Amino acid sequence: MSLQKKKTPMKEQKAEKRIRNFDEVPFGYTKEEALVEADRCLQCKHKPCVEGCPVGVPIPQFIQALKNGNPEEANQIIKSKNNLPAICGRVCPQEEQCEAKCVMGIKNEAVAIGRLERYVADYNLEKETAESSKSELEKLKIAELTDKKVAVIGSGPASLAAAADLAKSGLKVTIFEALHKTGGVLRYGIPEFRLPKTIVEQEVESIKKLGVEIKLNVVVGKSITIEELFEQNYKSIFIGVGAGLPRFLNIPGENLNGVYSANEFLTRVNLMKAFKYPEYKTPVAVGNKVAIVGAGNVAMDAARTAKRLGAEDVYVVYRRSEEQMPARSEEIHHAQEEGIEFKLLNNPIAIKGEKGKVKAMECQKMELGEKDNSGRRRPLPIKNSNWDLELDTVIIAIGQNPNPLLTANTKDLETKSWGGIKVDSGQKTSREGVYAGGDIVTGGATVIQAMGAGKKAAQNIKNYLLEKSKK
Ligand code: FAD
Numbered sequence: 001m002s003l004q005k006k007k008t009p010m011k012e013q014k015a016e017k018r019i020r021n022f023d024e025v026p027f028g029y030t031k032e033e034a035l036v037e038a039d040r041c042l043q044c045k046h047k048p049c050v051e052g053c054p055v056g057v058p059i060p061q062f063i064q065a066l067k068n069g070n071p072e073e074a075n076q077i078i079k080s081k082n083n084l085p086a087i088c089g090r091v092c093p094q095e096e097q098c099e100a101k102c103v104m105g106i107k108n109e110a111v112a113i114g115r116l117e118r119y120v121a122d123y124n125l126e127k128e129t130a131e132s133s134k135s136e137l138e139k140l141k142i143a144e145l146t147d148k149k150v151a152v153i154g155s156g157p158a159s160l161a162a163a164a165d166l167a168k169s170g171l172k173v174t175i176f177e178a179l180h181k182t183g184g185v186l187r188y189g190i191p192e193f194r195l196p197k198t199i200v201e202q203e204v205e206s207i208k209k210l211g212v213e214i215k216l217n218v219v220v221g222k223s224i225t226i227e228e229l230f231e232q233n234y235k236s237i238f239i240g241v242g243a244g245l246p247r248f249l250n251i252p253g254e255n256l257n258g259v260y261s262a263n264e265f266l267t268r269v270n271l272m273k274a275f276k277y278p279e280y281k282t283p284v285a286v287g288n289k290v291a292i293v294g295a296g297n298v299a300m301d302a303a304r305t306a307k308r309l310g311a312e313d314v315y316v317v318y319r320r321s322e323e324q325m326p327a328r329s330e331e332i333h334h335a336q337e338e339g340i341e342f343k344l345l346n347n348p349i350a351i352k353g354e355k356g357k358v359k360a361m362e363c364q365k366m367e368l369g370e371k372d373n374s375g376r377r378r379p380l381p382i383k384n385s386n387w388d389l390e391l392d393t394v395i396i397a398i399g400q401n402p403n404p405l406l407t408a409n410t411k412d413l414e415t416k417s418w419g420g421i422k423v424d425s426g427q428k429t430s431r432e433g434v435y436a437g438g439d440i441v442t443g444g445a446t447v448i449q450a451m452g453a454g455k456k457a458a459q460n461i462k463n464y465l466l467e468k469s470k471k
């Protein structure tokens, strides 16, 4: 039988239909499609794909189990390394990670590892029982650690991954989350049509079944301090508070009505359940003409959300070119299909208003010059090329910084110039017993990188507590 060169396609909602709802865009593989795709895996002995995965999912093994007709075993294999597979299967930038290393990708298209992971995770999500989690937990418990208290701050992917691994070894883990819902960016950043919130809830539930306690509405650094957590007998602390403070352009007009940070815009839509209002009775009014500044995943999410809220013309304004756009290629492709217009090589200069409200954005055309420190060709302004884009709403999606609340109120916690927490190669901070990981350490990165850091921190917290128990 000849080898199928391309990935098995995944069926999805048609663009003209999906821009009128917030339902998930791709439907996921059927059993038949998953088996056809699993057959494309060559079961390479040296497993290069695994090297590309920040948490080391045993990729050929889980695909083999799937091929053998055993999706439950495939799930266990994935979960030995990744506690949030239904999420990662959907949002990991696979083309830069596991799939970038796949041997099949040299001459053909890489094996669709993310889609297979999603299939296995979705198949098993509803089947997982408290009993299976309990028996798994028993096997992994470490006697010296059992029932020692560890605090995990934040409930994004870094914290969830850390909490799961810590709980598996018998530690008593409590998550402290500032918001009234768990999940961090998975909940309030990434939109429903890309990551349904029921999936986030189910994944969080499976972590709770490991014995993790979750305290919501606790802002660490304000409601309670790190010092007070140590006084309450928490023996070690993991900080995974992300980077939720939006950056702005610092151009005239940014305080006009109708200018949002992508963070505020997406949080409002996700937490205020705008997607429950298909007829656009939404708490976020966008008008007909919307521009998003930036071209990462956050920008694509904001653009596609604005379209679904009823905007007719949605533009992505980016000062570099298409090849330099940092978003996942699937998100760019979906945005293009949905009619989002890309105004590339354009830099916003000012936002213009009328009666305090956005009216237009002045843009300057750019061209690409020599490579800069990032290895990308530097965008240079073209003289006398300014033009106005008429708009009702501007959404700024050019990155985020950490909120300084926790770091400013914690003694002896060293930070970097941009506010991120300094850690060593084992995620250890300058404070004894305190570890950190995820966006608060790296700045805006990816779900799986945050999880990888959370897992590494969990391992080093266990080593630290084991070492201490010997003294
Ligand atoms: P977060 O997910 O930010 O979670 C931090 C948590 O800590 C939050 O729940 C917050 O409320 C809580 N917190 C903050 N301060 C405190 C405090 N003082 N006390 C208690 N709790 C606190 N990555 C991908 O891999 N693929 C994608 O497709 C993708 N799309 C994205 C789309 C958007 C819109 C955004 C914003 C990001 C996207 N990312 C994507 C990036 C990814 O989501 C982040 O890198 C990842 O969530 C970081 O995880 P984290 O655990 O470090 O922080």
Ligand code: SF4
Binding pocket: 052, 053, 054, 055, 056, 057, 059, 082, 088, 089, 092, 094, 097, 098, 099, 113, 114, 117, 448
């Ligand atoms: Fe690939 Fe992400 Fe799954 Fe790792 S967790 S195998 S990077 S999809």
Ligand code: SF4
Binding pocket: 040, 041, 042, 043, 044, 047, 048, 049, 050, 059, 060, 101, 102, 103, 104, 111, 113
């Ligand atoms: Fe399969 Fe690709 Fe990994 Fe080889 S590199 S084992 S083909 S997924």
